[in-house]
Amino acid sequence: MTDEHAWMRADPGPIPTVDLHTDRAHSARVYDYLLGGKDNFPADREAGDKVITDWPTAHTATLAARACMHRITRRLAEVHGVRQFFDIGTGIPTTPNLHEIAQSVDPACRVVYVDNDPIVLAHARALLTSTPEGRTAYIDGDLRDTGKLLAHPVLHETLDLTRPVALTLINILHFYSDEVARPLVQQLVAALPPGSFLAVTTGTADSAPDEVARAAQHYRNAGIDNYQRTRRQVEQFFAGLEWDEPGVALANRWHPDADGPALDDSEVTVYAGIARKP
Template identity: 50%
Template sequence: MPEDSARPAGRAGIDTGTAHAARIYDYILGGTDHYPADREAGDAMCREWPALPVHMRANRDWLNRAVRRLAEEAGMRQFLDIGTGIPTSPNIHEIAQSVAPESRVVYVDNDPLVLTLSQSLLNSTPEGRTSYVEADMRDPRTILDSPAFRDTLDLAEPVALTVVAIVHFMLDEDDAVGIVRRLLEPLAPGSHLAMSIGTAEFAPQEVGRVAVEYAARGMPMRLRTFAEAGEFVEGLELVEPGLVQVHKWRPDGADPGPIRDEDIAMYGVVARKP
């Protein structure tokens, strides 16, 4: 593991003394872009729910499968990734461009550390293109009006919108469903939405304790029921198998072993805009 001093700790805007959701995720998944506060938080959360690493890995594996299916089966050649987080190979453009080298991807995040590390997100094939927008998804207009978005994606053609493991950090007053709909609105028919949505329905006590740990660090959570998760895809055409726990969404046999339902606190869904 690199020393903390080797990381971009001095970059303006990066608060290394406060835990951050993306860096906690990176730490629990075995990454290197985190700080002592993130490690303390991740360790505390894993003590409350030892299955947390299994849950997080299953979510990441679901994203990889969903992107590959979107590229291979749905013919998606354009991707808009909201809440990108710390780069973790394979990134979306690496998966999409392995299927179709001409694929284009716009990454969006508001974390200064992600911006610092974004060079690995911009390493596109010559045929394709990637770009990065520093913006908060709570302000869709900033994303949709950004030059990087407009220069990279052709809105006359379908786009795959990915919103992964982020809406559980949006409270009711943020109107997460409305924000996702505003992001979908300008996208052409045939576009797709791929989402993973946090839930406490399968391990309410354990996930509830993890939520308390997040809230204690200034990251309150809004975990959703199956019915509430379904609100995000109302009016869209669900891709089989519909809205299910992420480990049940078209598994490809690459998982390390059997996964218990109670170890997964995330729904996954892919849906098509008619």
């Protein structure tokens, strides 16, 4: 009998050789630094330290956003029964990753990760540690090329696109303007079957306008575009979808864990929300 899961236990071979451009800051590595990770370089730490100087709670806000991703994934799997996830803008693997949260609910969950950052590609093996019952896969791709992503054979080999899928866009949309991001999200949602979900977390200056404005300028000075959105602007990504409670909310107010840290709104600069495609 053929072991259909043998590929997951096989040696994936050497990590791909990629140019990490370590001489300049990178959004994924700055985020990793703010999380307290080690996959970053002097240029990333320099940019991160400037952000922290003008925004002392940046580390807290970043941890709150990451924790919210965990809650989003768990709610999609536990409450809404989602078993397939299409995660675009994955970022550097940080345990627990999305598939680890989903597969803790149901080991049969399947996840396709997408990112175009060289540092994420170099660590992609950490995203392929699926349970034997489920499956994970990685596509080296760009959110801006939705047609290529939706036609990619890895997507179709891993997920059944006739059944509901959760499209998760976690901390990626704030790197794109509304003019770029909205059509991309609309195209992706349109390609998913009824019963699918859109899940978004994205940056805002609503709760700490002065601090975020200064931090955003440091990102731009480091060559990293960023666009902070109001709650209303975030809600517009979900046009035509059915809200899951409580709609769009600051990450600390989106289904907080009872035993999690109590955070003031000014410490959190990310909105979160999920909604269902009817």
